[in-house]
Amino acid sequence: MEILASTFFDFGINVQLVVSGLALGAIYAVVALGFVLVEKSTAVLNLAVGEFLMLGSYFGVAFFMERQTNFFVGTIVITAVMALFGLVIHYGIMRPMVGQGFFAIVLATIGIATVIRAVVQMRFGPLEKGNLTALPTGTIEVAGTNIRWVDIIVLLVVAASVAGFLAFYSLTRTGLHMRAVASNIEAAAGVGIDPDRAYALTWAMAIGIAGLGGVMLGHFTPSVNPALAAIGLRAFPAAAIGGFTSVGGSIIGGLIVGVIEQLAGGHLGTKWREPVAFGILFLVLIFKPTGLFGQKDLERV
Amino acid sequence: MSEMTITDTSTSGSSSVKRVPASLRMLPFLVALASPLILDNISWNPFAGWKIVVGFILLIGVGKFAWSTAERDPDDPRLALKLWHRPDQRALTAMTCLALVAVPFVLGTDFDPPMDFPWASWFRIVNYIILFALGAGAFNLLAGYTGQLSMAHAAFLMIGTMVGAHVGLIWGQSFWLCLPIAAVAGAALGALFGIPALRLRGLYLMLATIGVHFIVLLGWKEYLVHYFGFGGVRFNPPNLPSWLHWVPGINPEDGEFLINTQFRWFWVNLTITTICLLFLVNVIRSREGRAFAAVRDRDISATLLGINVARSKLVAFALSSAMVSVSGCLLSYYNRARSEDSFNLEQVLDYGIIIVVGGFMGIQGAIFGSVFFFALPMYFEWMREELPFISDIDFFSRYAGEVDLAIRGILVVVVLVWRPDGLAGLWQSAKNRVLRQFQNSQTGAAQ
Numbered sequence: 001m002e003i004l005a006s007t008f009f010d011f012g013i014n015v016q017l018v019v020s021g022l023a024l025g026a027i028y029a030v031v032a033l034g035f036v037l038v039e040k041s042t043a044v045l046n047l048a049v050g051e052f053l054m055l056g057s058y059f060g061v062a063f064f065m066e067r068q069t070n071f072f073v074g075t076i077v078i079t080a081v082m083a084l085f086g087l088v089i090h091y092g093i094m095r096p097m098v099g100q101g102f103f104a105i106v107l108a109t110i111g112i113a114t115v116i117r118a119v120v121q122m123r124f125g126p127l128e129k130g131n132l133t134a135l136p137t138g139t140i141e142v143a144g145t146n147i148r149w150v151d152i153i154v155l156l157v158v159a160a161s162v163a164g165f166l167a168f169y170s171l172t173r174t175g176l177h178m179r180a181v182a183s184n185i186e187a188a189a190g191v192g193i194d195p196d197r198a199y200a201l202t203w204a205m206a207i208g209i210a211g212l213g214g215v216m217l218g219h220f221t222p223s224v225n226p227a228l229a230a231i232g233l234r235a236f237p238a239a240a241i242g243g244f245t246s247v248g249g250s251i252i253g254g255l256i257v258g259v260i261e262q263l264a265g266g267h268l269g270t271k272w273r274e275p276v277a278f279g280i281l282f283l284v285l286i287f288k289p290t291g292l293f294g295q296k297d298l299e300r301v
Numbered sequence: 302m303s304e305m306t307i308t309d310t311s312t313s314g315s316s317s318v319k320r321v322p323a324s325l326r327m328l329p330f331l332v333a334l335a336s337p338l339i340l341d342n343i344s345w346n347p348f349a350g351w352k353i354v355v356g357f358i359l360l361i362g363v364g365k366f367a368w369s370t371a372e373r374d375p376d377d378p379r380l381a382l383k384l385w386h387r388p389d390q391r392a393l394t395a396m397t398c399l400a401l402v403a404v405p406f407v408l409g410t411d412f413d414p415p416m417d418f419p420w421a422s423w424f425r426i427v428n429y430i431i432l433f434a435l436g437a438g439a440f441n442l443l444a445g446y447t448g449q450l451s452m453a454h455a456a457f458l459m460i461g462t463m464v465g466a467h468v469g470l471i472w473g474q475s476f477w478l479c480l481p482i483a484a485v486a487g488a489a490l491g492a493l494f495g496i497p498a499l500r501l502r503g504l505y506l507m508l509a510t511i512g513v514h515f516i517v518l519l520g521w522k523e524y525l526v527h528y529f530g531f532g533g534v535r536f537n538p539p540n541l542p543s544w545l546h547w548v549p550g551i552n553p554e555d556g557e558f559l560i561n562t563q564f565r566w567f568w569v570n571l572t573i574t575t576i577c578l579l580f581l582v583n584v585i586r587s588r589e590g591r592a593f594a595a596v597r598d599r600d601i602s603a604t605l606l607g608i609n610v611a612r613s614k615l616v617a618f619a620l621s622s623a624m625v626s627v628s629g630c631l632l633s634y635y636n637r638a639r640s641e642d643s644f645n646l647e648q649v650l651d652y653g654i655i656i657v658v659g660g661f662m663g664i665q666g667a668i669f670g671s672v673f674f675f676a677l678p679m680y681f682e683w684m685r686e687e688l689p690f691i692s693d694i695d696f697f698s699r700y701a702g703e704v705d706l707a708i709r710g711i712l713v714v715v716v717l718v719w720r721p722d723g724l725a726g727l728w729q730s731a732k733n734r735v736l737r738q739f740q741n742s743q744t745g746a747a748q
Contacts, residue, residue, distance in 0.1 A: 097717065100721050103657060104661070106653075107713060115710035118710065121702075122703045281512045282512030282513065285512070
């Protein structure tokens with residue numbers, strides 16, 4: 001490991017890294033959001049988040065690359081299809097498994113992940129596809145550094161959809177029901193909220209958001225390939241910094257992890273990206289298990 | 302065989318007391334284990350004519366012998382503490398011993414099953430099953446018995462491999478020295494990486510151990526590049542120490558006996574796995590093992606029972622990690638080549654699938670699970686290539702790996718939804734049903 005002193009304090013390079021880190025972090029935030037939403041309301045640790053993201057990217061390949069669909073129409077259709085897929089997972093797998101142990105349900109999500117990976121490779125082949133190009137590809141010069149348009153658009157689209165989701169979650173009546181079921185299922189059922197419907201909605205929204213994140217990821221990465229699913233693991237450090245139970249915190253956590261990871265990758269070498277991200281996870285869990293925004297009254301020790 | 306010299310001490314009128322001398326109790330197992338000597342001396346193709354009949358008679362005879370030499374004494378609580386004391390347990394164990402020692406001889410024949418069913422390639426599968434049963438059993442001790450979900454499993458496989466590479470290749474020591482050193486290193490590092498478990502539980506521990514995995518992965522990559530270059534490491538086949546050359550069946554060439562065939566590896570893997578798994582089974586039956594279960598069920602009530610929870614958790618981590626790094630060292634020597642990408646997080650999930658499909662709560666589950674995990678793809682491959690109708694479908698042959706992956710994923714979900722206690726639970730209930738029918742028919746005949 002050699003730290004290049006010349007680039008370490010170079011303003012332009014740092015700005016570039018921070019902006020691409022924010023765009024990457026936005027995708028992590030989307031993954032973490034889907035993960036935290038499911039974990040918080042249904043107590044299912046969804047290890048298939050990465051595969052859902054990859055599925056979204058491959059849907060992007062099918063729509064934008066093979067059929068030249070309009071960007072907005074395609075994104076909405078992909079999000080809707082993924083949401084339907086979330087309903088299938090809830091009613092087909094998760095509901096019959098209610099009451100089983102924690103690890104059994106985790107492995108069921110791994111089973112789902114395996115099937116998704118296999119089906120994607122059957123349909124699209126094992127070779128990597130080029131990245132999606134439905135968005136403008138040029139760069140823009142800001143303060144003496146070149147910043148990709150894709151980074152900015154990804155950041156804006158994710159920000160807009162996350163804001164829309166948070167508004168739905170905290171302002172509407174259905175969102176209130178979802179929050180009620182997440183915080184106490186018996187009490188929510190006692191006052192007449194249908195937990196099953198809230199769970200189904202949670203799954204649909206979490207996976208719909210993952211599909212949207214997948215489309216954005218497909219524009220952001222150099223190539224769309226089955227290995228994209230590994231990005232799902234980054235949901236964990238992001239969610240840990242946010243404190244696991246805070247939906248808003250996971251977004252900030254995702255941005256922090258993205259920026260730190262890009263800075264570490266840029267200055268120390270790319271092999272340091274994963275250890276740094278998961279080292280943060282380890283340290284946060286050891287020293288501050290509630291994260292930045294977590295509830296303190298949860299039983300943790 | 303039921304007229305053997307069984308001393309029936311019918312005390313206090315209870316006819317259900319039966320005592321058997323220790324030598325007689327051991328005999329069926331010794332017969333089962335000694336059968337390789339017979340098998341080695343005759344060309345044992347079990348599918349040639351009368352030999353298959355002899356094999357079955359031997360199998361049934363050993364089982365019946367073990368059954369009839371079981372002790373019975375309702376007033377002696379020490380009997381129930383023995384590992385195999387019930388007649389059905391003894392019979393099954395003896396038959397399993399015989400079947401296991403017969404496996405390499407049967408697979409070593411040039412038997413060619415109908416419809417091109419693969420024969421010799423099962424040797425590799427059997428060896429992997431044995432090696433993964435060891436790793437999965439150790440994983441199950443930690444995740445199933447102590448309730449500490451750790452994702453640092455592949456990290457300890459890497460540590461075992463690093464010890465094997467360093468002691469065996471760089472220091473040039475014997476392979477047999479690598480295994481205990483790997484166990485000690487694994488135990489020490491396991492206790493170190495188990496420290497987060499004192500503070501975290503469940504999901505949080507699982508995520509913290511993912512952090513451990515990536516930190517060790519970085520260390521592994523640096524180590525490999527530093528000592529062996531980018532091409533990865535190649536292990537030499539281990540050499541059996543000369544003081545074991547007297548063992549029948551071992552014919553050293555030029556004074557050395559290299560473990561370099563599937564047949565020879567089978568015996569090494571089977572011996573080490575059996576010793577380690579029996580050790581784990583005995584740990585589970587001891588006070589330490591019951592403390593693990595108490596910690597899993599509720600750590601606060603375990604404290605009230607006088608259990609040192611922190612110590613129990615660290616001992617569980619150390620034990621499991623020691624076994625895992627032994628299995629990592631063995632696996633690496635068996636595989637011969639290891640590179641930078643040999644260990645990934647998916648491997649931990651593979652072990653997870655093995656123990657949950659096999660049955661979360663037992664060493665038995667680890668064995669059933671690894672059979673499921675390795676034998677099934679082999680069957681699929683054969684079905685895809687040879688079975689009529691299925692081999693005609695172009696789709697299956699074109700997407701072979703993907704179809705296997707999809708079927709495996711679907712089967713995992715089906716097993717989890719339909720039978721949460723896994724294949725071991727399925728086996729137990731089937732066995733109990735057969736035993737009950739057997740007992741019913743016996744009591745019916747007596748009346």
